[in-house]
Amino acid sequence: MIDYNKIPSPCFLMEDQRLKSNLVKINSVAKEAGIDIILALKAFANWTYFPLIGEYLHGATASSLHEARLIFEQMTKKAHVYTPALIPEEFDELLTYTSHLTFNSFKQFQTYKERVNSHQYPISMGIRVNPEASASEVDMYNPSLPGTRFGVMASQMPAELPEEIEGLHFHVLCEASSYDLEKVLAAFEERFAHYLPQIKWLNMGGGHLITREGYDAEHLIRLLSNFRKRYDLKIILEPGSAIAWETGVLVSRVLDIVENHNIKTAILDVSFTAHMPDTLEMPYQPRVLGADSSIVEGKHAYKLGGSSCLSGDFMGDYSFENELKIGDPVILMDMMHYTTVKTTMFNGIKHPNLGRITEAGEFEMIREFGYEDYKSRLG
Ligand SMILES: Cc1ncc(COP(=O)(O)O)c(C=O)c1O
Numbered sequence: 461m462i463d464y465n466k467i468p469s470p471c472f473l474m475e476d477q478r479l480k481s482n483l484v485k486i487n488s489v490a491k492e493a494g495i496d497i498i499l500a501l502k503a504f505a506n507w508t509y510f511p512l513i514g515e516y517l518h519g520a521t522a523s524s525l526h527e528a529r530l531i532f533e534q535m536t537k538k539a540h541v542y543t544p545a546l547i548p549e550e551f552d553e554l555l556t557y558t559s560h561l562t563f564n565s566f567k568q569f570q571t572y573k574e575r576v577n578s579h580q581y582p583i584s585m586g587i588r589v590n591p592e593a594s595a596s597e598v599d600m601y602n603p604s605l606p607g608t609r610f611g612v613m614a615s616q617m618p619a620e621l622p623e624e625i626e627g628l629h630f631h632v633l634c635e636a637s638s639y640d641l642e643k644v645l646a647a648f649e650e651r652f653a654h655y656l657p658q659i660k661w662l663n664m665g666g667g668h669l670i671t672r673e674g675y676d677a678e679h680l681i682r683l684l685s686n687f688r689k690r691y692d693l694k695i696i697l698e699p700g701s702a703i704a705w706e707t708g709v710l711v712s713r714v715l716d717i718v719e720n721h722n723i724k725t726a727i728l729d730v731s732f733t734a735h736m737p738d739t740l741e742m743p744y745q746p747r748v749l750g751a752d753s754s755i756v757e758g759k760h761a762y763k764l765g766g767s768s769c770l771s772g773d774f775m776g777d778y779s780f781e782n783e784l785k786i787g788d789p790v791i792l793m794d795m796m797h798y799t800t801v802k803t804t805m806f807n808g809i810k811h812p813n814l815g816r817i818t819e820a821g822e823f824e825m826i827r828e829f830g831y832e833d834y835k836s837r838l839g
Contacts, residue, residue, distance in 0.1 A: 464749075464789040467711045467823060470730045470812035472800050474708040474826075476819050479509060482671040482703055483516035489670055489677050490518070493684040495695040498540060500666045501527040503700020503797045506814065507534040508826050513703065521698040522557070525550045532557035540663070540698065542588060542629060544609055546572060555579045562586040562629040562663065565612060566622075573624055586627030586663065587612060593647035594632040595640030596667075600742065604632045614651035621658050628655065631665025635701060638680035641668060645687065653691075661694040668697050671705045704796035709749070710735065710812060714788045715767065724762045725774060726784050730792075731766035733773045734806040738798055745775055749791035752779040764790065768807040805834045 467473060490497040496518040507530055513520070514535045522528035522539040525547070531539040538559035546554070546568060552575065555561075561576060561583050563569040569587060576583050590611035596602040603610040611630065632644055641664065656662070669675055684695055712730040719725075732739045739746055745753055748764070755761045756779040763776030784790075805811055811829035818824055 462817060464711055464791055467789075467815060468813055468825070469711050469713040469789065470728075470735070470810065471711045471815045472708060472795060472812050473711050473823075474506070474509070474796060474814075474816045476816055478707040479704065480512070480819070482705060482707060483513060485671055485677070486699075486702060487516040489681060490697075493681040493695075494688060495684055495697060497697045497699065499703050500698045500700030501531065502801065503666070504704040505530060505801050506796075506826075508814075508816075510534040517703075518696075519559075525554050525557075528554055528557035540696070542631075551575060555583060558583055560584045560586060560627065560661070560663075562588050562627065564588050564610065566616075566618070569622070569625070573622075577624070584626045584661070585624050586629050586659075586661070587621070587625055588629045588631070589614070589617070589648075589652055591630050591632060591644055591648040591651060593644050595636045595643065596632070596634045598634070598742065601634040602632070617652075617655070621655055625659065627659055627661040627663060628652065629663040629665065631663075631667065631698075633665065633667025635669045635672070636667045637669070638676050638683055641680070642683055645683070656691045656693065659693065661696060662691075663696040663698060666697070666699045666701070668699045668702060669705065670699065670702045672702075701797040706794050708794075708796040710792040710795040710799070711815075712790045712792065712812075714784050714786050714790060716786060717762070717784060718765075723776075724760075725765040725776075726762045726790065727765040727767060728790055729767060729810070730812060731768040731770075731773055731806065731809050732775055733766060733768055733770050734804050734809055735766075735812055736792065736795065736799055737802050737804070739775060740772065746795070747793040748778050749793060750780065753777075755779055760784065767809055770806075805829075805837060808834055 486497050498518050499520040519537040520531045522541050523543050528539040539557050540560040541558045542562040544564050588611040590604050590613050592604050594602045594604040712728040714726045715729050716727045755777045759779035760783045761779045763774050766773035813828050814826040816824050
């Protein structure tokens with residue numbers, strides 16, 4: 461049991477053991493299915509862990525120059541790269557960190573293919589397609605809605621792929637099951653199967669929540685093994701969330717308790733908008749250790765308030781067994797994927813520390829943030 465009173469608050473706290481067990485699971489799925497699984501940096505980019513991740517995964521995927529460089533420098537692997545639109549001035553540097561490059565449109569491919577061809581090292585080129593099917597119930601996370609900016613539809617494809625195109629890529633899942641992938645694969649095959657003999661690799665994007673309890677990994681392995689029997693292809697999955705799923709928390713503490721119209725709010729030393737933006741963007745209510753996520757008769761009900769000036773910077777309702785006191789730790793659960801990559805320094809609020817519980821059970825500080833970090837982003 462971690463003694464959260466001893467963790468310097470606020471702190472994003474990774475439990476190394478949990479990350480390792482996710483990596484072991486993903487690695488064994490990749491081996492059994494005979495596929496490559498790589499980390500999507502957009503979900504988790506805490507590079508302290510890149511050497512460890514590099515031991516278990518085949519590499520990583522970047523959606524920008526900076527992500528590609530971080531992979532190259534900290535994981536010492538070249539990146540798979542996809543971005544909706546490339547930036548001309550950055551392109552040559554980007555190529556130095558890239559092994560696979562997926563274009564979002566044929567126009568982008570035409571614009572950049574010569575620069576790829578004349579690059580010092582070979583880079584495998586692909587094109588993102590839109591299978592026009594998704595299992596995402598939230599529009600914000602559905603890249604295949606009519607009017608989407610992502611990928612080429614079957615009706616827009618040439619009869620034959622240009623010979624330089626060695627791969628296809630689709631990404632339409634979010635926190636999905638293997639059964640969701642099965643449906644998407646059926647739609648993909650219906651529209652794109654005739655291109656598959658022409659290519660070497662197929663990247664099935666992210667959204668595969670392999671490490672969620674109840675995920676049917678055996679089904680995924682069967683599904684992809686069968687697919688590989690039908691088509692002689694390297695299959696790549698690039699999940700992000702699955703790697704850091706349930707691996708760590710955000711430790712905060714109560715700074716004050718205020719009351720208005722009989723509603724009690726515990727003001728924390730963290731902010732939902734600055735440190736957990738998905739809670740307001742998606743939106744979702746994060747679980748809090750030891751609390752119910754609703755008002756429960758006989759328990760002590762609070763909203764949790766962020767320490768910014770945004771009126772909507774709060775979450776509720778929660779019920780605690782005991783009355784909250786100033787200084788009490790409040791532990792926000794599952795705060796590793798899409799959080800540390802998205803935080804801001806809005807309001808100049810102190811950015812949470814990055815800390816870890818090592819496999820030996822010890823707390824270690826990875827990084828503290830101060831005034832200079834805040835100042836260096838502005839000028
Ligand atoms: C192209 C692409 N690949 C991979 C991912 C990672 O998805 P997830 O973190 O849901 O596994 C995303 C997420 O948006 C994406 O856009």
